[in-house]
Amino acid sequence: MTSGTLLYQITDYANRADPYPLYAELRRTPVARQDDGVYAVSTYWEISSLLHDPRLSSDARNRVPLADGSLPPDPEEDSTLPPSFLRLDPPEHDRMRRLATRPFGPPNCPRRIHDMYGELARMVSGLIDGLDGREQADIVDDFAYPFPVMVICNLLGVPHQDEARFHGWADAIVSGLDPNPAEGPAERQRVAQQARTELGGYLAGLIEEHRRAPGHDMLSALATEAGPDGRMSQLELITTAVLLLIAGHETTVNLITNGTLTLLRHPEVLGRLRADPGLAVPLVEELLRYEPPVQLLPQRTALADIDVAGTLIPKGSPVWLMLASGNRDPRRFTDADRFDPGRRDNQHLGFGSGIHYCFGAPLARLEAQIALTELARRLVNPSLVADPPPYRQNPVLRGPRHLPVAFDGLATRF
Numbered sequence: 001m002t003s004g005t006l007l008y009q010i011t012d013y014a015n016r017a018d019p020y021p022l023y024a025e026l027r028r029t030p031v032a033r034q035d036d037g038v039y040a041v042s043t044y045w046e047i048s049s050l051l052h053d054p055r056l057s058s059d060a061r062n063r064v065p066l067a068d069g070s071l072p073p074d075p076e077e078d079s080t081l082p083p084s085f086l087r088l089d090p091p092e093h094d095r096m097r098r099l100a101t102r103p104f105g106p107p108n109c110p111r112r113i114h115d116m117y118g119e120l121a122r123m124v125s126g127l128i129d130g131l132d133g134r135e136q137a138d139i140v141d142d143f144a145y146p147f148p149v150m151v152i153c154n155l156l157g158v159p160h161q162d163e164a165r166f167h168g169w170a171d172a173i174v175s176g177l178d179p180n181p182a183e184g185p186a187e188r189q190r191v192a193q194q195a196r197t198e199l200g201g202y203l204a205g206l207i208e209e210h211r212r213a214p215g216h217d218m219l220s221a222l223a224t225e226a227g228p229d230g231r232m233s234q235l236e237l238i239t240t241a242v243l244l245l246i247a248g249h250e251t252t253v254n255l256i257t258n259g260t261l262t263l264l265r266h267p268e269v270l271g272r273l274r275a276d277p278g279l280a281v282p283l284v285e286e287l288l289r290y291e292p293p294v295q296l297l298p299q300r301t302a303l304a305d306i307d308v309a310g311t312l313i314p315k316g317s318p319v320w321l322m323l324a325s326g327n328r329d330p331r332r333f334t335d336a337d338r339f340d341p342g343r344r345d346n347q348h349l350g351f352g353s354g355i356h357y358c359f360g361a362p363l364a365r366l367e368a369q370i371a372l373t374e375l376a377r378r379l380v381n382p383s384l385v386a387d388p389p390p391y392r393q394n395p396v397l398r399g400p401r402h403l404p405v406a407f408d409g410l411a412t413r414f
């Protein structure tokens with residue numbers, strides 16, 4: 001990527017705290033070709049239609065070299081594990097997604113997420129109780145990171161004592177998604193691949209244990225139960241478990257943290273949420289539009305020439321879909337730069353759209369609704385210690401690295 005271009009500036013860490021004015025500039029050219037041959041698509045209707053277009057592939061095996069001869073980076077590239085369904089096209093994608101859905105949601109387990117409500121609420125209360133006696137907390141390290149980690153580990157059947165081991169692996173794997181890393185792409189890729197291999201090795205052992213003594217968790221079900229599509233192979237199961245663990249770790253933390261930051265910047269909304277917990281549902285949708293944890297999807301390839309808004313994207317081109325920019329497109333959303341939890345027409349792109357629409361969306365929504373409602377209710381007089389807070393390096397999974405918040409004690413637990 002050439003330095004100085006708008007896309008470079010968007011991925012540049014210097015603009016991480018507020019990339020939105022740059023997205024506004026980018027939208028002046030809905031489909032913008034970069035010097036290296038990447039096409040960045042930044043307007044709502046064009047992104048939305050491409051997310052439903054079978055001519056745009058998510059499969060890394062369809063990548064072709066960029067203008068400089070290098071292949072676009074692929075965070076899943078390694079020799080030991082097959083691609084996860086995030087990086088597959090139909091029909092392989094659909095079969096794997098159906099298999100993964102069996103122990104997770106409708107039609108086979110329609111109440112799975114709904115039935116987790118009590119357990120999630122207990123986890124949130126426990127983490128907030130842990131702040132008792134303090135005047136300041138880091139919402140990331142003390143709350144928004146440990147909560148989704150506990151949830152996804154519980155759901156999959158990863159023992160609590162092993163949770164800490166995932167931090168390093170998850171950080172390394174996610175840094176592989178950074179299209180503009182601080183260190184060299186080759187080194188970043190090597191570290192990400194090593195982490196995937198190590199995590200895969202750990203999960204292989206765990207899956208064996210679950211096969212011998214199944215519990216009520218997803219790994220046990222995936223390892224032992226068969227449906228109309230049969231059962232995942234051992235390697236498919238490992239790669240799916242890696243995907244779910246990473247997706248469950250690194251996205252919801254940013255939704256909860258971006259949510260806390262946005263609420264503290266809009267105290268009147270915080271007050272309304274405290275008075276009416278029902279507001280959490282539309283509020284979380286508006287957060288997914290206004291501050292989406294997944295800002296862009298940089299891993300698609302055109303399988304044919306595609307005409308988008310009068311620009312031809314040639315077959316073989318890498319395509320970046322700028323979700324966060326589409327979410328602020330004034331041609332789609334009235335007063336798009338305003339945070340408005342009362343917004344009625346809010347079909348945002350925060351979870352993507354089409355066949356790859358976020359698998360974990362019902363879980364992520366419930367986690368964020370409970371987390372933000374309880375933080376709003378229990379932190380007395382919360383205020384930001386630093387605004388903007390320090391951000392994570394990653395421009396794709398964007399969110400604060402720390403969010404120091406001061407408060408005057410805790411309200412009692414219900």
Ligand code: HEM
Binds near residue numbers: 244356361
């Ligand atoms: C706020 C939290 C989350 C956000 C913003 C988010 C966002 C997204 C987005 C934008 C996609 C589409 C990717 C694409 O089209 O290439 C996606 C896919 C996916 N997400 Fe999430 N996600 C979140 C939480 C989760 C959780 C908790 C899980 C696991 C339980 C999860 C599992 C997945 C999986 C497996 C896919 C791939 C689906 C497919 O390829 O069919 N996500 N997510």
